[in-house]
Amino acid sequence: MTRLLWTLAVLPLAIQNALAATAEQWRGRSIYQIITDRFALAEGADLNACDPGDKTYCGGTWNSIRENLDYIQDAGFTAIWISPVNQNYDGPATDYGDPYHGYWMKDVTKLNDRFGDENDLHALVEEVHKRKMYIMVDIVVNNVMATSTNPDYSDYLFKDAAYYHPYCGIEWGNTQSEQNCWMGDSKVPLPDVDTSNPDVVSVYTRWIKDFVATYSIDGLRIDAAKHVNKDFWPQFCGAAGVFCIGEVFGDAAVEPVAQWQGADALDSVLNFPMYSALVSAFQIPGPNNVSMISSVLEESKAKFTDLTVLGNFLENQDLPRWSNLSVDPQAMYNAMTWTFMSDGIPIVYAGQEQYFHGAGDPYNREPLWPSNYANTTARQLISELNVVRNFLVSNDSDVDWVTAPTVIKTESDVGIAFEKGPVITVLTTIGSPGRNATNIVVQTDYPSETLFFEVTSGGFGDGRCIQWVVGSEGHLEVEYTKGGRPRVFVLGTVLENSHICHEEVSWAIVHEGLKSAAAPIQASLVAGAVGLFAAWMSIQY
Known part of the structure; x- marks a missing residue:
């Protein structure tokens, strides 16, 4: 206990004003996820010296992120999520390489000097905030990293074995085992911190309060959240005072994930059930199980506390890249459009926009710089989606889009x-080739002749800003003779206050105004003509 009291005494006390961003403030954001070591290098560094298979540091830093924020902001993102910033294991390479990823904790109260010092982290956060963006930091509190199942804890934050659960291998599916036993394996064990211990x-809680305040952090992504006793999180996140989104890894079922969101747990979680549904629906080749999307959505409405702050994603550092799963880029465009335009916060993992195709750890942790930060078709679509989403969540839109529920209008195997x-939003599973006689008909509640505008090019470079008119029975009908790109239609009157498709919307409004103005004039002329004809008839007869 004496050592713990000493630790509390030496935690950093320099406090700055944090933005303390809440769940309500985060729900309107879109997030770009970064592994610090793999996003960018300092000018003059060797751009050919990073092979993901080597599983070692490549040289990315907080400064190199700061110097390349334009790439992220120019694509419309309003937040970044960076990998853990805390001190990691620093010793001989293990069978799984070095902790370039940042998840092998040693002492969370210290920074990882591989990525910079406290001034560098301050500078990154300040630059992010100057751009009116948020920063989210990955946090690991469930475990530390060791090289044996009987480690010497003297160099760790918690220096006594009493603050850890005794070693045992996890029995997956057993909640108690998942929370008390050790992750990792015999090659790289991850000693499990006893987060039910009051001293721990x-x-x-003291550390996270000071960390968030000292560096003005806006949000926390919680690694391995389900491996910690649930009642720890309200205390921890309450002390942090910012939005907390947790990783409840891999479960395709809603209930096991949904239980981790709420007043007794976390603000939000990463939406693994919807990720599984999107893979099932859009992967090519794949099961083409579109109905899984609607079933997951409806169950989620019943079991999650708040769908609008769930983290929507197609890729992350623990999963195969989408382009490894699916051969057709249009599949990604359609699935990705769901993550932006449905309930939740869109998250794009660095490299997704560059069609990276790593199969799994470590090959899904590619350096971004070999892409030359190209403005690919995928990045262009992301930019378009961010533009429309950022407008819809702004005060200028005059609509409460972000909290409006997602409602399925129609679904089929296409x-x-x-x-x-x-x-x-209309999404298709058919992929890139055009397909005649393949239509999706959407029954809307809008009257005929209501104007919508398509606001994305969907990966084809055409279609954006085309005017669509609701049919006589309230239908919008989409054909796929040119291939299966996603379509996003926004009500014309909502776009009047935006710069999206400004010329086309302005022309349509003027045209509709002229039609409306002409209608009474035409009626008056007709009435006048009828009157003259009646008068002429009375004279004749």
């Missing part, structure tokens, strides 16, 4: 259409 709770506020 005191140290962690695709799905859904409505969220004044936006109708």
